[in-house]
Amino acid sequence: MALMITDECINCDVCEPECPNEAISMGPEIYMIDPNKCTECVGHFDTPQCVEVCPVECIPKNPDRVETQEELMEKFHHLQEQS
Ligand code: SF4
Numbered sequence: 001m002a003l004m005i006t007d008e009c010i011n012c013d014v015c016e017p018e019c020p021n022e023a024i025s026m027g028p029e030i031y032m033i034d035p036n037k038c039t040e041c042v043g044h045f046d047t048p049q050c051v052e053v054c055p056v057e058c059i060p061k062n063p064d065r066v067e068t069q070e071e072l073m074e075k076f077h078h079l080q081e082q083s
């Protein structure tokens with residue numbers, strides 16, 4: 001699954017630079033995660049780096065983007081080819 005940022009986000013800016021896939025960006029009001037780029041950090045790290053650093057724990061899994069570990073790894077390889 002991709003992750004998502006809820007409206008509890010306090011715009012602290014710490015997650016954006018931690019994302020290895022550049023999936024996090026500032027939206028109209030709060031930070032957002034592009035589900036097409038978020039691999040839950042699969043391929044880069046053992047744990048989601050944005051979740052590790054978020055001080056208010058507002059980054060749950062995105063229920064609209066259910067993906068298996070294999071699909072996340074495929075997404076990782078696809079993103080690597082594009083970069
Ligand atoms: S889980 Fe990883 S890939 Fe997904 S938004 Fe967070 S830091 Fe980026």
Ligand code: SF4
Pocket residue numbers: 005008009010011012013014015016031050053054055056057058059
């Ligand atoms: S770390 Fe959490 S609170 Fe800070 S900008 Fe990212 S999602 Fe928002």
